[in-house]
Amino acid sequence: MDKTALITGASAGLGKEFARQLAAQGYQLVLVARNPEPLQATAAELQHDYGVQTLVLPADLSKPEAPRQIFTSLETQGLHIDYLVNNAGIAGPDLLTDRDWQVHSRFFELMMVSVAQMCHLFAPGMQERGMGRIINIASVAGRIPRSGNSNYGPAKAYLIALSEELSLTLRGSGVKVCALCPGFTHTEFHQRAGLTAMKNSLPKWLWYDADVVVREGLQAIEKNKSVYISGRLYRWLDPLFQSVFTRRLFFISDRRNQSGTP
Numbered sequence: 001m002d003k004t005a006l007i008t009g010a011s012a013g014l015g016k017e018f019a020r021q022l023a024a025q026g027y028q029l030v031l032v033a034r035n036p037e038p039l040q041a042t043a044a045e046l047q048h049d050y051g052v053q054t055l056v057l058p059a060d061l062s063k064p065e066a067p068r069q070i071f072t073s074l075e076t077q078g079l080h081i082d083y084l085v086n087n088a089g090i091a092g093p094d095l096l097t098d099r100d101w102q103v104h105s106r107f108f109e110l111m112m113v114s115v116a117q118m119c120h121l122f123a124p125g126m127q128e129r130g131m132g133r134i135i136n137i138a139s140v141a142g143r144i145p146r147s148g149n150s151n152y153g154p155a156k157a158y159l160i161a162l163s164e165e166l167s168l169t170l171r172g173s174g175v176k177v178c179a180l181c182p183g184f185t186h187t188e189f190h191q192r193a194g195l196t197a198m199k200n201s202l203p204k205w206l207w208y209d210a211d212v213v214v215r216e217g218l219q220a221i222e223k224n225k226s227v228y229i230s231g232r233l234y235r236w237l238d239p240l241f242q243s244v245f246t247r248r249l250f251f252i253s254d255r256r257n258q259s260g261t262p
């Protein structure tokens with residue numbers, strides 16, 4: 001029987017690349033994002049290139065009802081999910097300066113609550129079948145506190161903690177869970193967030209292509225990594241991020257008010 005992968009945020013950037021690489025492995029695809037047109041275009045492209053079946057499910061994961069609706073819709077169609085990629089995400093509001101709490105609430109729903117609920121809904125079925133993969137897209141921003149919008153890094157830190165704990169809980173069940181932590185990656189993310197000037201001001205060697213990040217993530221989960229920093233540069237930097245000395249340096253540079261959002 002065909003295996004099925006569900007990818008959120010599948011119409012652009014890392015999500016679209018996950019869909020492409022999983023299609024190349026022969027997975028049927030369930031593609032989720034808000035806007036139906038780019039999703040349908042992605043589905044048509046992947047059907048054409050890889051001959052896989054695709055199902056487009058437009059949904060806004062910042063709405064609390066979305067994960068349950070996705071789950072119920074798949075259940076009704078008799079489809080079970082073997083590979084779940086919780087990838088949809090945005091740069092997000094500033095905790096202190098954005099004064100509309102609804103905006104924060106929707107951000108937390110998208111970045112944390114919906115991911116936890118997707119795991120809650122889909123992991124037990126994987127467990128029962130004795131096979132499954134869940135990749136939660138976190139970020140190197142979740143590995144070190146910086147001064148900034150005080151929302152994005154903490155949300156990604158939650159996904160890292162959630163993935164590590166789920167991975168331990170599901171050990172031996174045939175279900176593997178990994179938090180993939182990309183650094184700066186060429187996608188639509190920074191343009192959508194109005195951060196094009198910041199992107200252009202950063203050195204090119206800090207940036208990775210989405211295909212590299214995704215390939216490394218798909219390999220890492222097979223090697224039982226519960227957290228994986230993608231990109232050689234960021235893997236090298238990560239132990240430094242964890243040191244008191246580096247945190248002190250970041251503290252000093254943050255006081256000079258420099259920030260970015262990988």
Ligand SMILES: NC(=O)c1ccc[n+]([C@@H]2O[C@H](COP(=O)([O-])OP(=O)(O)OC[C@H]3O[C@@H](n4cnc5c(N)ncnc54)[C@H](OP(=O)(O)O)[C@@H]3O)[C@@H](O)[C@H]2O)c1
Binds near residue numbers: 015035182183192261
């Ligand atoms: N690019 C980077 O440098 C970088 C680095 C580290 C981590 N990440 C993380 O990687 C993930 C993917 O980002 P990306 O760089 O590929 O961004 P992207 O190119 O902007 O793609 C984002 C995708 O998420 C979808 N999406 C956004 N809000 C959504 C919502 N409320 N409900 C459902 N889908 C939604 C978008 O489609 P619609 O707008 O149609 O919904 C799109 O398909 C994010 O979690 C991001 O935090 C990115």
